[in-house]
Amino acid sequence: MARGPDPEASLAETALAFRSWLAERHDEFAPYREEYAEELAREVERYRPFQRLLWDEGWTKLGWSPELGGLGGSSMHRSVVAEEIAASGCVNPEILAAIEIVAPMLVRFAPHLAAKHVPAGMRGDEIWCQGFSEPDAGSDLGSLRTRAIPDEGGFRINGQKMWSSNGAVSSWSCVLARTGDPDSGYRGLTMFWVDLSSPGVRVVPTELGSGRSDTAEIFLDDVFVPNTHVVGEVGQGWTAVMHLLQFERGAYAWERQATMHTQLTELLTDHGQSLGPQSDETAGNAYLALFALRSQVRDTIERLSIGEELGPEISVDKILMSTAEQTTTESARKLLYPRLELADTSDEYAQLWRRRWAYSRITTIYGGAIEVQRDLVSERLLGLPRGR
Ligand SMILES: Cc1cc2nc3c(=O)[nH]c(=O)nc-3n(C[C@H](O)[C@H](O)[C@H](O)COP(=O)(O)OP(=O)(O)OC[C@H]3O[C@@H](n4cnc5c(N)ncnc54)[C@H](O)[C@@H]3O)c2cc1C
Known part of the structure; x- marks a missing residue:
């Protein structure tokens, strides 16, 4: 033992x-x-x-x-x-x-x-952050415009990243930049490991609806990055980012389902007496969403642990994670009704779930918008025709 x-x-x-x-x-x-x-x-x-x-x-x-x-x-x-x-x-x-x-x-x-x-x-x-999204490149990451041009012993990077989670407190960022022709799409991208204290880097926190600056914009003005800080080969950036997204869309969901499970159980254990009449069905829906997520992600983390490369099926994990997160917090809203909506700041437990509820809204955006993930599943997993 x-x-x-x-x-x-x-x-x-x-x-x-x-x-x-x-x-x-x-x-x-x-x-x-x-x-x-x-x-x-x-x-x-x-x-x-x-x-x-x-x-x-x-x-x-x-x-x-x-x-x-x-x-x-x-x-x-x-x-x-x-x-x-x-x-x-x-x-x-x-x-x-x-x-x-x-x-x-x-x-x-x-x-x-x-x-x-x-x-x-x-x-x-x-602390590290991801510098992929740009003002005009989120879902369509292959159209990003941050440019990296060879310079003696490395590259000079110019451009703007946004929505970098933890950007304001990070010391390093993996930055995806274009090293190919402007119209080279996802084939002309390279991943760089960028020291955010380098000359030419400016990090501007973005205040979200919660009042917290959980993400940031990163401005790169002629930032020098040595050749040793190229992640993979030049032009291999898309492969690198797809590798990373398996862990963002899959492995991250493992920790989330465990956390949500504990939060939901605590809600039912500590507040079960005062919950409304529909509480069984409402709580049941949340547990179902969490167990569906857990079953899928258990398989995913096992496959990742033995070095398997996952394909578009990883989008299923991301869809299930967003759905479970929103079903759980929506169930909590109903179970605590009307405290989430109406309680003042003295009701700390209602405040806690209000924050969790608000956070759950962004889970259908970060790591890839849910509509795009659904398209990937329908086209690449199920072989359905393109909608548009
Ligand atoms: C809180 C938060 C944290 C984030 N953290 C990071 C981070 O750390 N690093 C990083 O690089 N990025 C991060 N992002 C950015 C995130 O990855 C993008 O916001 C996301 O990919 C969507 O891109 P967009 O915002 O440009 O929206 P768009 O691409 O403009 O999409 C807007 C909407 O249009 C629809 N849409 C667009 N394209 C399609 C399509 N092909 N099919 C169907 N519908 C479509 C979808 O409904 C989508 O929600 C974060 C975002 C948020 C909100």
């Missing part, structure tokens, strides 16, 4: 060992069981010690190779860790989730960068 992180241990043994590790620190971890609505930078600082401890004690070293500072084993071990964190009521640090999305791309396409940055990112010493 494993007592600490053990790459040889089964997933069930890892879950048990980690659960008791969390339980032993139940009181100490009380601050990590609180969800805060404060500014992004303060939230990052609040959860960073937790992220650091998870790394230093070896739990999030599972599934990474020794070259990356890891212990070996399977990434499924880390999925178990993420699920147990959620089940304990603790918050999975969002900046850790962001690293989990980007790191596999570095490992596959730029091992020399991964060796340096994955340990720092996993430990919370570095």
